[in-house]
Amino acid sequence: GAAGAGAAAGMALERALQAARQGDVExxxxxxxxxxxxxxxxxxxxxxxxxxxxxxxxxxxxxxxEITADGWGGTPLxxxxxxxxxxxxILVVNGADLSIRDQDGYTAADLAxxxxxxxxxxxxxxxxxxVQG
Numbered sequence: 139g140a141a142g143a144g145a146a147a148g149m150a151l152e153r154a155l156q157a158a159r160q161g162d163v164e165x166x167x168x169x170x171x172x173x174x175x176x177x178x179x180x181x182x183x184x185x186x187x188x189x190x191x192x193x194x195x196x197x198x199x200x201x202x203x204e205i206t207a208d209g210w211g212g213t214p215l216x217x218x219x220x221x222x223x224x225x226x227x228i229l230v231v232n233g234a235d236l237s238i239r240d241q242d243g244y245t246a247a248d249l250a251x252x253x254x255x256x257x258x259x260x261x262x263x264x265x266x267x268x269v270q271g
Contacts, residue, residue: 150174158198161191170201195225199232211240219246219262222255226262236266 150169157165169175195214199205207213215234218225226246230236239245244252247266250259 146174158191158194161194163193163197166194166197166201175201192225192228195228199228205229205232205234207238207240211238213238213246215246216240216244216249219250219255219258220253222250222253222258226250226258230262230265236262236269 154166154169154175157163157169166175205214213229213234215226215229215236215238217223218229226234234246236246240249245262247259247262250256250262
């Protein structure tokens with residue numbers, strides 16, 4: 139019944155999150171082909187820690203993943219910028235909001251700067267200035 143369906147959805151979500159963390163696009167394709175990646179699961183994947191996996195991030199965004207904030211107000215852009223990951227470019231091209239501040243009041247560019255990723259911070263601030271200008 140409903141409990142079984144909920145458990146199956148939970149297992150599918152866990153498998154999908156694991157695939158995203160490991161950079162396993164093929165596993166995500168398999169879950170989608172089996173009908174296990176529904177919109178709600180893709181939303182969760184959009185905020186999953188897919189750092190360092192540009193292919194996975196691109197695939198998730200292409201298949202409906204949303205660039206949404208987590209419980210702390212941070213977005214995947216905040217995560218990528220904090221770690222100086224090149225994925226910031228993919229997120230920016232896909233419409234990530236550069237002005238969002240987390241619960242501590244930091245933008246993604248602020249986090250990149252604070253963590254010593256000056257090239258990443260400079261890129262984000264340049265794009266933000268272009269959008270505002």
